[in-house]
Amino acid sequence: DTAVSQTPKYLVTQMGNDKSIKCEQNLGHDTMYWYKQDSKKFLKIMFSYNNKELIINETVPNRFSPKSPDKAHLNLHINSLELGDSAVYFCASSKTGPGNTIYFGEGSWLTVV
């Protein structure tokens, strides 16, 4: 069973469209994250949620809106997509507290054309 699963794996869309990426974890973790990986493989935190509440919101355009319906799900909605949004988006989860390992999903490859 996949611990952190996200869909879709690949998404090609036109500029200006709105799209969503869904994420679910079955590890019983309280904290979930969205990371963005650019073409140079650099991984950067976007958002962190703990028990459905936003706790970290890095400098991300407000076109990106995470939504957590319950602590096992954290979806990412992106409005008015731009070329620069093309990247790989990783969902992840961990137990709450210091020094806990973060477990990643397989990634969603977003290409904006």
Added chain:
Amino acid sequence: GESVGLHLPTLSVQEGDNSIINCAYSNSASDYFIWYKQESGKGPQFIIDIRSNMDKRQGQRVTVLLNKTVKHLSLQIAATQPGDSAVYFCAENKGYSTLTFGKGTMLLVSP
């Protein structure tokens, strides 16, 4: 050998050699460190972690060394195999802060 430039730093080794991947971390207050492996087309996978009260930790074929004096972390892979080819990331955090990832090193293992 190892190269650093505009592209991802790359370490090329022969199968069976030992590999050492280095990482300089930024926050002297960090107390938890992790190494992740990312294979092509996949998400980062946990390899091994170490807390700041330790200098060395061993796993299966992997060893992590922590030098807090110079803020340096290394991952040693014994008897490197083609399946070890991937991008390796170090990550650090302190307390409840979120993990901060390093830039990554690509390991290429030739048969």
